[in-house]
Amino acid sequence: MRRKDFGAMACPVARSLERVGEWWSILILRDALAGITRFDGFQASLGIAPNMLTRRLNGLIESGLLEKRPYSDHPKRFDYLLTERGRDFRPVLQALLTWGNRHFAPEGASIIILNGETGTAAEPILVDRVSGRPLSDPVFRNAPGPAATAAISQRYAAAAETSA
Structure with missing residues (x-):
């Protein structure tokens, strides 16, 4: 298959x-x-x-x-x-590491992200470069971009209708 x-x-x-x-x-x-x-x-x-x-x-x-x-x-x-x-894949991997530590490591974190200058553990979040706000803030949502197909636009329009 x-x-x-x-x-x-x-x-x-x-x-x-x-x-x-x-x-x-x-x-x-x-x-x-x-x-x-x-x-x-x-x-x-x-x-x-x-x-x-x-x-x-x-x-x-x-x-x-x-x-x-x-x-x-x-x-x-x-x-x-x-x-x-x-x-450029590094932040994707760091996000997976953080998510895995939070949800799938009942014994505790086996790998952490360390600040090499201070020696302290980082607490990663994804942040909007423009506003400085975390992307987990409810103000942010996914939306069709300039190259969106009709199917993508329809999918997000339908999602917006059901959440309204």
């Missing part, structure tokens, strides 16, 4: 999931953001089969999240380095 292709959908969430929605891909990005760059490093960290790791690395390269650079010719070996697009 073939899975649905989200890449052609107009929704930015669906398009993002097409690139990183597979759990191995997110964990590879987590490790890359932590400084792992080599195949054997990813494999040791994740315990993933080599053929699966190769597929996921290639997918992240094709999606523009990683780039592959040789570091040895004999034998041929590569570093897998984050691109700007890959580095």
Whole structure:
């Protein structure tokens, strides 16, 4: 059974999931953001089969999240380095970490986000750059953007009617 292709959908969430929605891909990005760059490093960290790791690395390269650079010719070996697009995934990963600590860690946080200057734990929230208000404030809602399809506009119009 073939899975649905989200890449052609107009929704930015669906398009993002097409690139990183597979759990191995997110964990590879987590490790890359932590400084792992080599195949054997990813494999040791994740315990993933080599053929699966190769597929996921290639997918992240094709999606523009990683780039592959040789570091040895004999034998041929590569570093897998984050691109700007890959580095931009950091706040998404931090949001997942925060959410996971809050809702799925009854034993307590196993990983925290630390301020390197003060040594204190950060308390992450998503904030609107313009107003400085947290996006969890009820004043914020999703709405169709300039490139919205008719289906997206209809979906949000229907949601607005039911919440009014």
